[in-house]
Amino acid sequence: MNRKLSWILLLAGILFGVSIISLCVGSVSIPFREILSLIREGRGTAEYSILFDIRLPRIILAFAVGGALSLAGVLLQGMFRNPLVEPYTLGISGGAALGVCLNIVLGLNRKAVFSLPISGFLGAALIILLVYSLSMRRGTLRIQDLLLIGVMISFISSSLIMLIMAVSRVENLHGIIFWVMGSLEQPNKSLIKLVLAASVSGLVISYFFCLALNAFSLGEEEALHLGINIERTKKLLFILASMLTGLSVSVAGIIGFVGLVVPHFVRMFLGGDHRILLVGSFLSGAAFLIFCDTLARTIISPLELPVGVITGILGGTLFVYALSRKRVVF
Amino acid sequence: MLEIRNLICGYDAKFLLQEINLKVEDGELIGIIGPNGSGKTTLLRAITKVLKPKKGEILLKGKNIWDMGFRELAREIAVVSQSSDASFMSVKEFVLLGRIPHYKKFQFFETKGDEEIARKYMTLTDTLRFENQPVGQISGGERQLAVIARAMAQEPELLLLDEPTAHLDITHQVAVLDLIRRLNKEFGLTVIMVLHDLNLAGEYCNRLILINDGQLHKMGEPAEVLTYEIIEEVYKTVVVVEENPISHKPYVLVVSEEDKQKWESSFLS
Numbered sequence: 177m178n179r180k181l182s183w184i185l186l187l188a189g190i191l192f193g194v195s196i197i198s199l200c201v202g203s204v205s206i207p208f209r210e211i212l213s214l215i216r217e218g219r220g221t222a223e224y225s226i227l228f229d230i231r232l233p234r235i236i237l238a239f240a241v242g243g244a245l246s247l248a249g250v251l252l253q254g255m256f257r258n259p260l261v262e263p264y265t266l267g268i269s270g271g272a273a274l275g276v277c278l279n280i281v282l283g284l285n286r287k288a289v290f291s292l293p294i295s296g297f298l299g300a301a302l303i304i305l306l307v308y309s310l311s312m313r314r315g316t317l318r319i320q321d322l323l324l325i326g327v328m329i330s331f332i333s334s335s336l337i338m339l340i341m342a343v344s345r346v347e348n349l350h351g352i353i354f355w356v357m358g359s360l361e362q363p364n365k366s367l368i369k370l371v372l373a374a375s376v377s378g379l380v381i382s383y384f385f386c387l388a389l390n391a392f393s394l395g396e397e398e399a400l401h402l403g404i405n406i407e408r409t410k411k412l413l414f415i416l417a418s419m420l421t422g423l424s425v426s427v428a429g430i431i432g433f434v435g436l437v438v439p440h441f442v443r444m445f446l447g448g449d450h451r452i453l454l455v456g457s458f459l460s461g462a463a464f465l466i467f468c469d470t471l472a473r474t475i476i477s478p479l480e481l482p483v484g485v486i487t488g489i490l491g492g493t494l495f496v497y498a499l500s501r502k503r504v505v506f
Numbered sequence: 507m508l509e510i511r512n513l514i515c516g517y518d519a520k521f522l523l524q525e526i527n528l529k530v531e532d533g534e535l536i537g538i539i540g541p542n543g544s545g546k547t548t549l550l551r552a553i554t555k556v557l558k559p560k561k562g563e564i565l566l567k568g569k570n571i572w573d574m575g576f577r578e579l580a581r582e583i584a585v586v587s588q589s590s591d592a593s594f595m596s597v598k599e600f601v602l603l604g605r606i607p608h609y610k611k612f613q614f615f616e617t618k619g620d621e622e623i624a625r626k627y628m629t630l631t632d633t634l635r636f637e638n639q640p641v642g643q644i645s646g647g648e649r650q651l652a653v654i655a656r657a658m659a660q661e662p663e664l665l666l667l668d669e670p671t672a673h674l675d676i677t678h679q680v681a682v683l684d685l686i687r688r689l690n691k692e693f694g695l696t697v698i699m700v701l702h703d704l705n706l707a708g709e710y711c712n713r714l715i716l717i718n719d720g721q722l723h724k725m726g727e728p729a730e731v732l733t734y735e736i737i738e739e740v741y742k743t744v745v746v747v748e749e750n751p752i753s754h755k756p757y758v759l760v761v762s763e764e765d766k767q768k769w770e771s772s773f774l775s
Contacts, residue, residue: 386614387606393595394603397556398587402660403580403607448594451614 180452183445187456191239191463198235198470199227203477237360237368238469239462241424242434244375246461247382248417248424249435250442250453254389255413256319259443262436263421266326267303270333272425273356275299277340280351292355293367296426303329304418317410319396357482358429360469371427378420379458385413389450431484434461437491444498464491507532507664507696508553512562515552521560522548522720530664530698535690537711538700539731541741545720546700550666553698554585566664580607584657586650586667597644597652598637601628604659627658631685647678654685665689667699671706679703683710704758708732709750716740732756 200206206214206223218224248263263269279285279295307329311322337356341349362368388409391399400406421435438461439453446456468486475481508530516522522545530536538546551557553564555571564571566582574582584604605620616624628634631651636644641652650670657665670686671679687710689695701707707714708728716724716731718740724731734747737758744766746759761769 383614387609391603391606397551398585400556400576401554401580401583401585401587402603403575403577405576449599 180446180449184452184455184459187459187463191459191466194463194467194470195235195239198238198466199231201470201474202226202231203474233362233365233368234360234469235466236372237362237428238466240368240372240375241360241428241431242438242465243458243462244371244378244420244424245431245435245465246438246442246457247375247378247454248420249439249461250450250457251382251385251389251413251417253439253443254392254450254453255410255417256323257393257395258323259440260436261323263417263424264430264432264435265323265330266418266421267307267329267333268300268326268418268421269425269430270330270337271303272296272300272422273337273430274333275302276355276426276429277337277352280348280355281340281344285351290364290367293426297422300418300422300426303333304415304422308414316407317414319410322414355429358431358484359480360428360431360465360483361480362427367427371423374423375420378416379455381416382454383451385409385416386450386454389413390448393448429484431465431487433484433487433491434465437487437495438464441495441498507534507567508698509565509568510553510562511565513549513552513559513564514561515548515557515559516545516720517548517557523552524720526562526722528715528722528725530696532696533690533694535687535697535710535712536699537707537714538698538717539702539704539707539714540717540723544717546717547668548720549717550585550668550698550700553666554583555579577607580660580662582662583664583666584660584662586653586657586665586670588668588672594640594642596638596640597628597633597655598624600641600652601633601637601655601659604656607660623661624655624659627655628652630658630689631655647674647681650674650678650682651685654682658689662695664696664698667697669700669702671701671703679706686710704732704737708756708758709753729756732758 196208199211200208204223204226206227210223211227214221214224214227245263252261252263252266253259273296275295275298276292278299279292284291284295307322307326308317310325311318313321337352341352344352388399388404391402391404392406392409394402396406399409424431439457442453442457442460446452465483465487468490469483471490472481472483472486508528510526510528513523513526514521526549538549540546548557552559553571555576558572566574566579571579601624602616602620605616605623608620625634628637631654633648633652633655636648641649644652654670665686667686670682674682683706686697686699690697699711701711711728713726714728714731715722716736723740724736732747733756734745737743737745737747744761746761748757748759749755750757
């Protein structure tokens with residue numbers, strides 16, 4: 177147990193370190209020494225506003241989204257007992273993207289910028305409901321159906337997005353592509369607070385399921401023998417993971433790979449015990465996304481790369497490397 | 507302990523079990539036997555609330571199991587099923603999973619007491635030796651003992667086993683069944699197990715329940731159930747039933763088609 181606790185402390189330390197580095201570097205680099213003095217007496221200076229109006233909100237959003245996506249990944253992988261499931265497999269991101277596309281094409285976002293995340297979330301919620309109700313048979317949620325229907329709905333929505341893109345005007349096209357690639361730049365502070373609150377409470381709520389998830393790793397029927405109400409657990413876990421994903425996607429766009437690779441990676445090092453895995457993945461996902469976002473905005477500064485490009489290349493490479501060294505436990 | 511009344515149960519449109527009536531007393535060691543697809547496992551799954559009965563009721567200590575919560579039921583009934591898919595965790599972690607139904611609300615980690623109970627049953631099942639090894643790396647026989655240790659960690663009053671000796675060599679078959687008999691005798695545990703091997707069933711069980719085609723064909727002591735007339739009728743196979751010279755329990759011998767013909771023709775000539 178102590179060994180596992182030290183892993184968590186190590187991950188928390190890494191998260192803290194990455195956040196500090198991310199605060200310091202950028203188009204204007206601010207040494208760490210200066211940060212402390214800026215907090216005390218720097219109010220009103222340009223550096224102060226770079227730190228606290230631009231970089232810090234972005235780090236907080238990366239923390240919340242990275243944590244939420246990895247947490248959703250762990251929950252789904254644990255529930256499906258399938259290492260290939262990730263938050264986006266179930267069609268939630270496709271739904272959100274479709275909602276945002278329709279919004280941009282219909283020009284709603286020009287009237288109210290706030291409508292973008294709302295339509296994203298509505299799209300995601302609609303897909304969640306659809307997938308959920310299609311996989312229900314006589315009161316039981318059929319896990320394999322859920323997966324297949326989710327994948328199919330993903331395909332359908334991405335085809336619909338392509339259809340919309342094919343017939344939309346150039347300026348709308350740019351907006352859609354920009355959104356689909358995902359970005360952590362979010363001017364709206366209250367939206368960031370909302371995602372942070374949801375993500376952290378998601379982590380807290382998920383702990384009520386950690387034992388059930390451990391029992392699930394023996395199989396559904398075995399979990400039932402251990403006194404787990406499997407139907408209720410499956411439904412609640414699906415809803416929790418969907419809400420986390422839907423909210424993340426509708427605010428930050430489709431940032432791929434975090435929800436697939438991070439939980440897997442953490443499982444490789446910390447083992448399959450969800451009591452440690454949940455918080456471990458949350459912290460790692462948060463640190464990973466902050467790190468990737470820092471790279472994305474510094475590599476070709478002052479221009480920015482889409483953060484999804486970095487998460488994909490970095491996550492995929494690291495993962496393949498680790499897989500070749502160590503066997504995955506599932 | 508357990509009473510089953512007019513149970514009709516099965517999957518989707520097909521109802522495998524028809525009108526099962528059964529009463530199990532405290533401290534019995536019961537074997538359920540029957541051909542493949544006769545509904546033995548279905549009966550176990552009905553008792554553990556995996557399958558909802560179409561008709562009839564199952565009472566555990568006078569209480570309908572469908573009025574009990576899953577956790578409450580898991581503190582009374584533990585199940586050793588055929589496949590437990592948990593290769594990555596250590597034997598100790600695996601056995602500790604059996605404590606889940608006893609955890610209090612908001613308790614995430616095992617207490618000293620839980621560890622002691624897990625240790626006790628690992629000692630009893632002789633699995634303490636490899637408590638830190640992953641379940642996937644121990645042999646099939648050892649794994650079966652670990653599964654029993656996990657079931658015992660639930661501290662149940664009724665233990666259900668689905669073919670506990672499948673795929674085991676005779677050493678482990680006997681080890682597992684001796685252990686089960688010990689649990690039954692020393693801990694007063696009521697045991698119901700599905701067995702394919704008629705000889706093992708006759709050797710170890712106080713009472714046998716023979717299920718055929720979803721119906722309770724015959725119930726009684728091994729010598730009453732394992733007669734060649736009944737076995738030949740249910741299994742459609744020619745057998746010879748003898749008596750084990752040491753335990754005086756019935757012993758079923760199969761006869762191959764070729765030997766049967768030879769034997770018959772030697773009669774004619």
